Amino acid sequence: MIQAGTIQVNGRGHLEIGGCDTVDLVERYGTPLYVMDEELLRKNCRRFRNAMRQSYSRGQVIFAGKAFLVQAMARLVAEEGLGLDVVSGGELYTALKAGFPAEQIYFHGNNKSCTELEEAIDAGMGRIIVDSIMELEDIIALAKEKGKKVSVLLRLKPGVEAHTHEYIQTGQEDSKFGFALEDEALEGVRLTLSAPDQLELAGFHCHIGSQIFQVDPFRLAAQTMLQFMALVREKTGFVVSQLNMGGGLGIRYRNSDEPPSIETFVSNLATAVTNAAKENDFPPPELLLEPGRSICGEAGITLYRVGVIKDIPGIRRYVSVDGGMMDNIRPALYGADYEAVLANKADREGEKHVTVAGKACESGDIIINEAFLPAVEKGDLLAVFSTGAYCYSMASNYNRNPRPAVLFVRGGKARIVVRRESYENLVALDR
């Protein structure tokens, strides 16, 4: 069990989250079901903001919507005073529809279409994080056409390899994201500065990867970024004011995981930026961070109903549940590992390692290879922890499975923030 937020075992021996008994939640809302601890979501937003306030004079925290973005989440993030990072017209639309202030939205992506750029410029969103020369050219043309000036950050590849899964490493040289240092990045700077009526160069961005536990790669990235900022000043005389260090702080998926706390992470990063600025005799930039997973990951659990149990003598026991890779693609995509308990028998000790399988027509649809569970019976409820990030947002309708509902729970009350899809929804767009 991952002890996060309000998760605990209650007097009935059931798993509880947000003061709600998970067995009751399932009775009412069915399975599979994503349940998010609203208190923990809010607390994590506040911890980031406070940590930033305490360790750096000018800082801003921006939630990376790709981890989990629905309108209720956008509203929560706005209420907690964070900015929002979006990576598609769809995420932008969701945020605006939820009433998120456009000037607090940051637009990312390595291949934004002209339509998406236009939507962003029309909405008056805060900043576009530009990924390439071609995109700069598109923005200049659009801004000219609209007679608007757009504030941009250029995304750089600091050449840092973070210790994380290859698929979620992004700061290295061979990456589809960002400008390479130094020539390509300098070309981007010059192009930006050559269009002062259309573009304002606010600063630079980097994101070295995700689910990272070490602070060193961030420190290295901060040094490289500040060196480049100083180089830009030397070559062009222009002094940028913002540095966005991206997201990447890891969370606990297994009990053995020991990520640094939000406070340690922010304060170490802030120190690294302060020192790097000093070393380069550069004025300390405004510091932006874009956490995604570390805000919502541990706040979410997924509840499944156990169905078929199959013993393969001498090999393993398969325990199949009523969801799988369509609601959590991470084990199949990254070999991600999770902890689980039987939510209706949460007070019982584990007694056997079993393999938790999903219901998709794929042998690779395994949610947990080795889950240590008490005796499992058909009809039991399985709770998988730390599914609040990159599960709902990466969910699919594979095998025409409707996507689960998402609940926010708090103080013993549950509210549906995303309805369960129906079969009707599945065919709604078919012609």
Ligand code: LLP
């Ligand atoms: N900023 C940028 C520019 C990013 O690309 C990302 C994540 C973040 C911030 C937020 O990173 P976080 O704090 O969540 O680590 N689907 C993968 C993760 C992909 C991350 C993509 N970018 C997974 O499930 O592990």
